[in-house]
Amino acid sequence: MRAAVPTVLLLLLALNTAWFVVYSASLGVQGLVADAPGTVSRVFFEDALVANAALALHMFAGALLTIGAPLQALPILRRRWPAVHRRSGYVLFGLAIVTGPGGFVYILIKGTVGGWWMSLWFAIYGGALIWAAAATIYHAIDKNRPQHFAWATRLVILAVGSWIYRMHYGIWYGLTDGLGSNSAFTGPFDQIQVFAFYVPYLLVAEVFLRRRLRRRALR
Numbered sequence: 001m002r003a004a005v006p007t008v009l010l011l012l013l014a015l016n017t018a019w020f021v022v023y024s025a026s027l028g029v030q031g032l033v034a035d036a037p038g039t040v041s042r043v044f045f046e047d048a049l050v051a052n053a054a055l056a057l058h059m060f061a062g063a064l065l066t067i068g069a070p071l072q073a074l075p076i077l078r079r080r081w082p083a084v085h086r087r088s089g090y091v092l093f094g095l096a097i098v099t100g101p102g103g104f105v106y107i108l109i110k111g112t113v114g115g116w117w118m119s120l121w122f123a124i125y126g127g128a129l130i131w132a133a134a135a136t137i138y139h140a141i142d143k144n145r146p147q148h149f150a151w152a153t154r155l156v157i158l159a160v161g162s163w164i165y166r167m168h169y170g171i172w173y174g175l176t177d178g179l180g181s182n183s184a185f186t187g188p189f190d191q192i193q194v195f196a197f198y199v200p201y202l203l204v205a206e207v208f209l210r211r212r213l214r215r216r217a218l219r
């Protein structure tokens with residue numbers, strides 16, 4: 001019974017991200033093909049081909065990464081179909097390599113709606129995502145299972161981070177009608193959210209991973 005818990009949690013996670021995955025991928029496609037990208041979303045501009053394309057590609061790759069990462073971690077896939085797990089692992093790495101730099105290019109050219117503070121934390125997020133994807137692959141090739149597991153855990157958290165960000169906003173607006181938040185993303189809630197969608201989750205995971213490593217060492 002207890003063995004089924006990770007599978008159920010990962011499936012629930014993947015299922016819950018589905019709306020955001022569809023939203024992000026379709027926004028990315030619309031941003032790429034639209035004659036007037038500025039009318040699609042405030043994140044696109046009429047005169048910024050490179051920034052628009054980078055952001056659109058990052059939305060499309062990020063969408064696949066968001067749902068792909070929890071599915072990739074499913075125990076049944078890892079144990080029963082290791083060859084599929086291996087191949088899709090490289091695909092996810094490729095998606096992270098498009099998602100992170102796509103966001104970086106946009107930040108460098110246009111910045112973010114929330115200014116330097118938001119740009120800084122989004123850039124750190126992108127760096128962490130690329131780092132975690134590279135470390136996950138590296139330790140898989142190195143056949144270091146505990147480290148591969150640890151980095152894969154961090155990667156799943158970062159991969160679903162953009163969805164967590166929207167969930168935080170949805171819940172907060174539902175509860176408080178947007179207290180401490182505004183359309184320029186300069187309210188106290190907005191300024192905390194730029195890191196609160198991944199840093200606390202990574203810290204909780206760290207406690208769990210350290211306990212797991214200690215238990216393994218004792219055994």
Ligand code: HEM
Pocket residue numbers: 023024027041043058059061062063065066099100101102103104106107111112113114122123125126127129158159160161162163
């Ligand atoms: C992991 C999967 C990711 C997905 C699915 C995703 C998806 C999205 C979507 C849908 C938007 C448009 C927001 C809106 O509707 O207003 C967006 C904006 C943005 N994303 Fe991502 N993203 C991901 C990861 C990242 C990463 C790693 C970075 C950092 C390098 C990043 C940087 C940005 C930036 C700079 C914007 C524009 C922010 C603004 O000015 O409003 N994203 N993303």
